Every structure is written in C-alpha cells, then in structure tokens.
Amino acid sequence: MNDPVKLTYMIDWFASDVAGGTEVQLINMINGLNEKGFEITLICLRSGNWEKLDTDMVSCTTKMMEINKFKRPVTYLNYLKLISHFRKNRPDVVHTFFPTSNVIGVLAARLAGVKAIVSSRRDYGEWMNTKYLIATKFANRFVDKVISNSHPVKYLTVGKEKLSESKVDVIFNGIDVSRFDSLKVDLDLKESLGIPRNDKVVAILANFRPMKYHWTFVRAAKIILDKRPDVSFLLIGEGPTMADTQKLADELGVANKMFFAGSRGDVIDLLPIIDVGVNCSEAEGLSNAIMEYMCAGVPCVVSDGGGNTDLIHNGVNGYTFDLDDHDALAHLTLEVLGDDELCHRFIEESKKFILENMTLDIVVSKYEETYKNLIQK
Secondary structure (H helix, E strand, C coil): CCCCCEEEEEECCCCCCCCCHHHHHHHHHHHHHHHCCCEEEEEECCCCCHHHCCCCCCCCEEEECCCCCCCCHHHHHHHHHHHHHHHHHCCCEEEEECHHHHHHHHHHHHHCCCCEEEEEECCCCCCCCHHHHHHHHHHHHHCCEEEECCHHHHHHHHHHHCCCHHHEEECCCCECHHHHCCCCCCHHHHHHCCCCCCCEEEEEECCCCHHHCHHHHHHHHHHHHHHCCCEEEEEECCCCCHHHHHHHHHHHCCHHHEEEEECCCCHHHHHHHCCEEEECCCCCCCCHHHHHHHHHCCCEEEECCCCHHHHCCECCCEEEECCCCHHHHHHHHHHHHCCHHHHHHHHHHHHHHHHHHCEHHHHHHHHHHHHHHHHHC
16 A cells, blocks of 8 residues: 655645635645545644634644744744754655745755655736745745646746746646535525615625726726616625725716625625626636636626636637726626526536536646656656
8 A cells, every 4th residue: 555645735824714715725625635645734834813724624734833034033943943844754745835935935845855846826926026036936946846726827937937838837726616506596685785686786706906907897887887777786805995996986976886795704695696797807816706606607707817818718608808998898798698698608618617627626636646746756
C-alpha cells in the first residue's frame, strides 16, 4: 500500500467571515483531498480571524505561525520555526496562497528541501507593487508549478512575472452543485426586499469597489427602465463605493427601482428571484457570483473583464459586453428578459458547463493529479 501524500497548504490570512473566495476554495480542496487519503496540514501566517476556523470546517491539522510584521524580531524566529517544521514533517508538496506565502512560504519550503512547491495566482494582482513583484519573481525560481484559476489570470501572470506558459496551469474554482438542488422562488422574500411581486429582477452580486463598475449597472438600468418599467434592480453587497452608487441612482431618477440589500448570509436563497444576473467587473480571477448564477439557473450578462469569459461564452450560455459599455449591457439584458427560449438555452448550457468542468469532484481530482505528477517528477 502506498504511503499517503503529505500536503501542506499555507495562506496569509482568513477573511473575517471565513467566506472569501480563496478561503472557501481552499477548505473545499482540503476536505476533498482528505477523502482521497492525503495527509494535510494547513498553516496560516496571521491570527486575526483564525479562531473562526474550527474543526467542523476543515478535516486536517491546523497550525498558526505569526509571520507578517517584518519589523518585529519574533517574525524571524517564527520563520525559522516554519523551516524547522518543514524539515521535521517532510511534506511531499507545499502549496501557497496570497502574497506573503507565495514568497516567504516558497523560500522556506525550498530551504527545508521540500520535494514539490506550488504557488497560486487567483486575481489580477492590482495590489502588487514593485517590491512584491521583485520578491515574487525571485521566489518563482524555486516554484515547480503555478496554478491560476482562469486563463486571463494565467496570461497576466506569464507576462508580468516573466514565467513560461508551461509552468502555469489553469484549474477552475470548484462549486458544490448540490447546494442549488432545492432552491425555489420565494415571493415573500422578494417582497421583503421591497421589490414588487410581479417585477422582473436584474441583479448584481458584488461588493462596492471601483473595480466592480457599479456605475455601469446603474446607467444601464436607466435605459432599461425607459423601455421596461416592470423591472427592479437588486444590488447585493457592501463597500466604499455604495454611497456614490446610490447618489448616481438619485441623479438618474432610478433610485425608486434600485434595491440595496447589503451583505447577506442568505444570498443563495435570493438567486431564484433573479431573472438576469449581471457582473460588470474590470478584473476578477474567476467570479464566484457568476458561478452561483449559473448553478441556480440565472441567465447571465457579464463584462468581458478578467476570467468572466472563461465562464460565459458569448451567445452560447450567456452574453458578454465590453467593459463599461452600459448601452450594450442594457440592450443585452432587455434581449434576455424578452426571450424565454433564449433564457432556457443559456440556463441549460451554463449548467452543462459547470457539470463538465467545475464540480468539486472534478476540481479536486485535477489538484490530486497535479500534486502526484509533481512528486513523481
């Protein structure tokens, strides 16, 4: 009988609600690979909300090492402890997530003689300044494989970090499709948001940040309402640009049809009341919101920014539009709202794409194959 693969994941931090896109994907991978016999350890480099991660969430050994404040001597002591931990436990693979881990985690693993080292790229790196880029490019010398979650992120990484294409693989995010099996339209929930029961609903699920381009959504709403006054617009999320978005809605005279739901824990229950799901983002690795639309049977109209085009193939399972083109967004949304046959085709093609490429079983198996191939090499 073969010995189990010893796998260590390293991440800089966990979000306040342990529900960020990367954190959810990581937890899903840990639990899936644990069932396949992997021996897994999860290391976090910042405390903060680490205590929210309990044993009910992840089926592996967890370890906290404060390595994030580089003006404190204890950080360097902990770094030596990290190297010692790797030497003692001898993982077959170390896989890192987020900026600090992608640099200091990679270097610690190499110093400890780890067999295979993998790092991740899951966004457009808008945070990456010159200092981080130089450090990351240095650490990349010791990485065996970089995994991105979309093809646009791969090619951005190849170009910015001067990596060969063969060193960067694409593995899509995985999603638990069973969560969407029992969804049904709840008109009472719709009315609790203030939305008229008989209105069509066009929604955007995105926190309010400049890169999300909420102003495109609001300007498109103005055009749509001139032709279809029976449409309401649902905005789910929170963030620094919410006030500006509300102000624009007031200026355009559409505020009475804009429903700001804030950040909610029941987003999945809201999906069945949505008739068209929109994403206007400039740059995302791979949008979990679009994936949820697709699983819930919500036809999509999305920008061609970031990894959106990996999910929505224009005219096949939804529509894409040029970034910040509110006229195109309005026109395509009206087309979807007015064509039931088109909606049905988009919904069926989206579900087919998810089932063939993005179920948890498929994604976990791809990571399993990647890790085992690296060990054999």
